[in-house]
Amino acid sequence: MNTFFILVGRDLRLSVRHRADTVMVAGFFAITVILFPFGIGPEPGVLERVGAGILWVTALLASLLSLDHLFSDDEQDGALDLLLTSPAAPTVVVAAKIIAHWLTTGLPLTLLAPVLGITLQMPSSSAAPMMTALLIGTPTLSLIGAVGAALTLGARRRGILMPLVVLPLYIPILIFGVGAIDTTGMGFDAGGLFAVLGGFLLIAAALCPWAAAAALKIASE
């Protein structure tokens, strides 16, 4: 367990040094969301109706883009080899990197979402369900995305390959993430939907670190 925190601490320290990366992801999230009113038109009813969907789709893309360098930085400077030969188990290395990734991207996106929701004219009552849904859903994005990032390590045209590999796997989270916000917005109890999102998180947490670690071992060969 101690090993885990050492690894998380290192990645967090690195992202504090590279804080521009986190700012860039948040910036990407914001500018992309703001494109939609221009594309759809600023009529209040329309934006309010599609707001949850826009926020989630954009969050998927932002998470995906930031996953690009989850393992590749360590791979390029040789640190990945050293981590894989260190006393830390590969699954622990992967799990630590995923947590650190979420803390530096998923969490900021979650905090930013209600502000962007205002620009989409979403009611202030939607802020709480939106943040809850993102809080439960974005870690799953990091987990699944980490598998994709590990699988595509060393691949040609990685920037295009990653979305093709990862985005289909994101669809269930998108469906229930938007569903939970919309259902609450319509005045129904969405507890079951949040539970489903939580279920996805548990399944992903149980399987993804292993899959990503297996993929990393292949990439290091």
Next chain:
Amino acid sequence: MLGFGMVRAMSDQTQSPVTLGVRDLSARRGGRTIFEGLSFELQNSQSMAVVGPNGSGKSTLLRILAGLLRSETGTIQIDPDDRGAICFAGHRDGLKGALTVHENLRFWANLYGAAEPAVEHAVGRMALETVLDMPADMLSAGWRRRAGLARLALGTASIWILDEPYTALDTENVARIDTLLSTHVESGGIALLATHQAPGFTPTQRIDMADYRAKVPEGPEMDW
């Protein structure tokens, strides 16, 4: 006091038996067997130089022993059978450019379970005092190499596996690595290094990968 911690670590090493042995090892890369029939055994205070022409599988052998690659056939015996027993250093140093040398080293020390005195000892061994607070990406190649290899001097691993450790180092620093290696071996550790240069440090054994080149042509295996 600093030295005291280190001496303790070293004496622990001498007491425990260390073995690195392989039997009938073969490896495939890119659909081709690159070496086969490789066997050797190293025990406390033994070291081995792995030599051979480019493409003969020096790096492959070291990466297999470090657990980064799978061998095609053969058995590997590592004693103590513990993930921390081996310290691997490859072509790239794995330094994080955004972290200072001290931070880099301290991270590896924490991960390997070495205490703070061990870090200071390692800094002293590699004479890194002047660059300690510099971000690693400001260092020249030679300094980076030194900072990267300082990981070895943390003293936690009993088996060192080094792939071309002398790259980018001047004679003074080659000597520094030699001293590091001989101290490690004298205190009971095992070292395995792939190298082109003949260093001042003389390994007890030597293996030429050219002797283990796959002799049987590939043809029949794919002929189904």
Next chain:
Amino acid sequence: MHLPIQHVFLKLAAIIQPWAAGLCILCFLFGLPIALLFSPPDYQQGDTVRIMYIHVPAAWMGLFCYGVMAAGSASYLIWRHPVANMVAKASAPIGAMFTALCLLTGMLWGEPMWGTPWVWDARLTSMLVLFFLYLGYMALGDAFDSPEQGDKAAAILALVGSVNLPIIKFSVDWWNSLHQPSIFSMAGVSVDTAMLPPLFLMVGAFQLYYVVVVLMRVRAQVLTAKIRAARLMRAA
């Protein structure tokens, strides 16, 4: 080093292939006319129902191929058996083709039934996602300079996908029930006993087609591997 099981596989393939091909042609010869001309039209859908004889077996094969791919990938990763991987790799384009056929015939069916070629019907949507899973698998397998690395990465992706597929199906079904209470769901087609013989013939034809093509593809892969090995030998 000879690996007998691979010999057995190719020998067996050589025996099976002509028989499967012959049977496949027979199934199509009988199945297609019965399905498209002689079977009774549906009382609600009229002749449109005939699309189902292509659509349903195609959908089934789309899933079947993914199953083979996942099973082959698992046995490749566990036992490192090259033939298992070759079968998995060979199944992907066939499965993608069947999935595309399923989507296409679904759109053809939708045009008269829904008045528009594409409705976000639960089944069609799931098949669409399946199609992208195939694309991802094939793209990943081809994206590496070392074919072995591509094979292994794609094999892991196939397994990840097979865990995800039921989750995707569940999610899409729920999503669909929330948004699209369509009158004619593709799931709601009741099957009359008169429809069964042509349906089974078409399923058989598609299944045999798969066997023939997958064997051809595996053979081609073996030959490619041989050529590669020969080139490497010369280079060495």
